[in-house]
Amino acid sequence: MNALISGLLRYGVILSAAIIAIGTVLLLLSNGSQDISQLVVYNPNQLPHGNFDPSLGHMFAGLVALDPQSIIEFGVLVLLATPAARVLLSVFLFTAEGDRT
Amino acid sequence: MIAIEFTIIVLLVSVVGGILGSILGLGGAVVVTPLLTIFLGIDIHFAIGASIVSIIATSSGAAAAYVKDKLTNLRIAMFLELGTTCGAIVGAGLAVYANSTLLKAIFGCVLLVSLVPILMKIGEDIPKSPELKGLAKRLSLQGSYTETNGTVVRYNSTRPGAGMFGMVVAGLLSGLLGIGSGAFKVLSMDLAMKLPMKVSTTTSNFMIGVTAAASAGIYIVRGDVDPLIVAPVAIGILIGALIGSRLLPRTRNPTVRKIFAIVLAATALEMIAGVFGY
Numbered sequence: 001m002n003a004l005i006s007g008l009l010r011y012g013v014i015l016s017a018a019i020i021a022i023g024t025v026l027l028l029l030s031n032g033s034q035d036i037s038q039l040v041v042y043n044p045n046q047l048p049h050g051n052f053d054p055s056l057g058h059m060f061a062g063l064v065a066l067d068p069q070s071i072i073e074f075g076v077l078v079l080l081a082t083p084a085a086r087v088l089l090s091v092f093l094f095t096a097e098g099d100r101t
Numbered sequence: 102m103i104a105i106e107f108t109i110i111v112l113l114v115s116v117v118g119g120i121l122g123s124i125l126g127l128g129g130a131v132v133v134t135p136l137l138t139i140f141l142g143i144d145i146h147f148a149i150g151a152s153i154v155s156i157i158a159t160s161s162g163a164a165a166a167y168v169k170d171k172l173t174n175l176r177i178a179m180f181l182e183l184g185t186t187c188g189a190i191v192g193a194g195l196a197v198y199a200n201s202t203l204l205k206a207i208f209g210c211v212l213l214v215s216l217v218p219i220l221m222k223i224g225e226d227i228p229k230s231p232e233l234k235g236l237a238k239r240l241s242l243q244g245s246y247t248e249t250n251g252t253v254v255r256y257n258s259t260r261p262g263a264g265m266f267g268m269v270v271a272g273l274l275s276g277l278l279g280i281g282s283g284a285f286k287v288l289s290m291d292l293a294m295k296l297p298m299k300v301s302t303t304t305s306n307f308m309i310g311v312t313a314a315a316s317a318g319i320y321i322v323r324g325d326v327d328p329l330i331v332a333p334v335a336i337g338i339l340i341g342a343l344i345g346s347r348l349l350p351r352t353r354n355p356t357v358r359k360i361f362a363i364v365l366a367a368t369a370l371e372m373i374a375g376v377f378g379y
Contacts, residue, residue, distance in 0.1 A: 001175075002168050002169060002171060002175070003169065005164075005168050005175075006164075006165050006166075006168040006169040007165075009161050009164050009165040009168070010165035012161065013158075013161050013162050013165065013339055016335070016339075017335070017336055017339050020332050020335050020336055021336060023328065023332060024108065024332040024333065024336070027104075027328070027329060027332070028104060028105050028108060031104050032103065032104050032105040032108075033103050033104070033105065034103060034104055035102070035103055035104075036102060036103065036104055036107045036329070039104055039329050040143065040144075040147065040327055040329055040330060042144035042146060042147055044146075047323060047324065048322070048323055048324020048325075049146060049323060049324040049325055050147070050324040050325070050327050052324070052327075052328065054321050054322060054324055054326065055322075068328070069328040069329075072328035072329075072331070072332045073321075073326075073328055075332075075335070076154060076321070076326065076328075076331060076335065077321075079154065079157055079158060079161065079335060080157060080314050080317050080318070082157070082161040082310070083157060083160060083161060083310035083311045083313075083314040084311075084314055086161075086164075087182075087311055090175065090179060094179070
């Protein structure tokens with residue numbers, strides 16, 4: 001059981017890192033020499049607070065268009081999925097073991 | 102400063118954050134958040150979004166190794182997670198009503214006060230294993246791991262109720278302040294449940310990812326997770342966690358506790374300084 005959970009986490013994390021790395025390289029290739037104060041903008045009075053759209057629809061469209069920010073966002077979602085997936089896996093494995101405590 | 106410089110600086114500091122965080126059962130946010138807010142002038146909301154991501158990265162990044170090495174106690178983690186998740190949900194719900202300045206001040210003071218029992222145990226390697234009885238016995242909250250020199254360490258836990266209470270509080274703080282509260286979890290396992298230090302930190306490490314994932318979705322939807330900021334944080338932390346998780350099994354329990362005490366003090370002071378607007 002340990003091996004399954006460990007494997008899930010390791011591959012999930014590697015996948016997420018690879019996706020984020022690709023997105024980062026693309027982002028720096030296009031915007032690397034821009035000042036960050038132009039790229040990272042927080043708007044307290046609007047939702048979402050940043051100057052990008054984090055919604056899933058926009059992200060999928062962005063993935064197809066190879067938009068770097070969408071790729072990074074996708075990689076982060078894969079990362080977020082790792083603890084969720086391992087909780088589900090653990091619950092499944094514990095009950096399969098007949099361990100009802 | 103330009104984007105590429107920013108990315109490299111954040112990446113390098115996040116590696117350090119990942120190493121420390123994975124050894125101590127904390128999220129790398131302890132190192133990353135002050136870098137972002139104090140040194141790089143990033144808005145606090147983006148910093149919190151990045152810290153949530155860094156907590157998940159530290160947790161999953163290191164857990165792969167710790168679970169395989171059997172340092173993380175999965176039964177205890179799963180039992181205690183019930184408490185943190187409930188606490189986190191309630192905490193996130195109450196966040197709108199909370200006075201976060203007051204909470205940070207209280208949290209900072211609690212952390213400082215907890216230094217006392219930690220320092221009293223500073224040289225301890227394996228705690229005198231308490232007798233397994235009551236709820237701890239019924240749930241088999243015990244385990245063993247093997248040190249790199251081959252010694253097998255068997256341990257029991259005690260006072261699971263107190264540990265659970267600590268977890269609910271940790272969860273509440275996570276939801277209210279957007280932190281992983283790994284420090285609190287480690288303290289509960291170390292002081293209340295008397296687990297060996299390395300088991301406490303690795304088990305906390307495993308748990309903080311779930312707590313953070315619970316709030317992460319909300320932060321992303323609100324646009325508080327900025328890709329340019331979180332990308333180097335995530336990658337740096339993952340690299341750091343990989344390194345840290347290789348280092349920890351070779352590190353002795355008292356050494357881990359000493360490093361924890363230093364970082365605990367720093368985190369407490371950081372929290373309190375934050376109250377005064379730093």
